[in-house]
Each structure stands twice: as C-alpha cells, then as structure tokens.
Amino acid sequence: xxxxxxxxxxxxxxxxxxxxxxxxxxxxxxxxxxxxxxxxxxxxxxxxxxxxxxxxxxxxxxxxxxxxxxxxxxxxxxxxxxxxxxxxxxxxxxxxxxxxxxxxxxxxxxxxxxxxxxxxxxxxxxxxxxxx
Numbered sequence: 001x002x003x004x005x006x007x008x009x010x011x012x013x014x015x016x017x018x019x020x021x022x023x024x025x026x027x028x029x030x031x032x033x034x035x036x037x038x039x040x041x042x043x044x045x046x047x048x049x050x051x052x053x054x055x056x057x058x059x060x061x062x063x064x065x066x067x068x069x070x071x072x073x074x075x076x077x078x079x080x081x082x083x084x085x086x087x088x089x090x091x092x093x094x095x096x097x098x099x100x101x102x103x104x105x106x107x108x109x110x111x112x113x114x115x116x117x118x119x120x121x122x123x124x125x126x127x128x129x130x131x132x
Contacts, residue, residue, distance in 0.1 A: 013028070019095075023060070024060050024065070026099050027099055027104060030104045031058070033105060034109050035049055035051060035109070035112050038050060049108075052115040054070075055115060056068060056069045056111055064094050064095060065092070065095070065099065067090070067091045068090050068091075069107045069111055071088045073111050076110055077103070080106075
C-alpha cells in the first residue's frame with residue numbers, strides 16, 4: 001500500500017485471504033471480459049473500471065463482495081438482483097454462493113453502453129456549440 005491507499009488492483013486483492021482473492025479475481029475477470037477497453041484504477045480505495053467515466057467498483061467485505069454499478073446499474077436490473085441485498089448503487093454478493101458472473105457482465109455491458117452514449121451526446125453538444 002502507498003501512504004493513502006492501494007497502488008493498483010493487484011495490491012488491493014493481495015491484502016485478502018486466499019479464498020477472498022479467488023472471488024475478487026473472478027469478479028475482476030468478469031468485468032474485464034465485459035468491458036475489455038475499460039481502464040483499471042483505484043477510486044475511493046476500491047477497484048474500479050472506467051471508460052468515459054467510472055463504470056463499476058467492487059470491494060471485498062467481511063461477509064460479501066460489494067459491487068457498485070451506480071444507481072442506474074441497480075435500477076435497470078432490479079428484477080434480476082432480488083436474490084441479493086441491494087441499495088441504490090450497490091449489490092452485495094454473499095461469500096457462500098457462487099458469483100453471478102453472467103449478471104455481473106450484463107450490468108457492466110449496460111454501464112459501458114450508458115457511458116458511451118453520454119460521451120457521444122457530450123461530443124455532439126460541443127460540436128454544436130462550436131458551430132454557433
């Protein structure tokens with residue numbers, strides 16, 4: 001760790017037990033598959049992925065893996081996350097059950113499309129403003 005936190009996702013994951021490291025690497029791999037162009041980073045002392053802004057965060061917790069796909073990410077999939085404890089912007093995956101890899105990837109792909117659409121709108125607005 002550096003003075004104010006983790007250097008990268010590898011150092012974040014290394015600080016956990018072997019069992020938790022396996023789960024964290026599974027969620028990391030699932031996110032990377034769903035968003036291969038996303039950049040890994042540490043934000044708010046958690047692993048995060050960004051592509052035209054933050055896509056998702058995840059974190060190892062005492063009794064669960066926290067997955068943070070923003071409010072839009074949880075709202076869009078509210079019918080599919082009913083088996084998990086959730087709140088606006090957060091889903092808790094219990095440690096005693098397999099991670100829902102397909103669901104995680106669906107949520108990440110949704111967040112990618114959402115961020116790409118926002119970036120395109122911003123480009124159009126800037127282009128429009130320059131032509132005035």
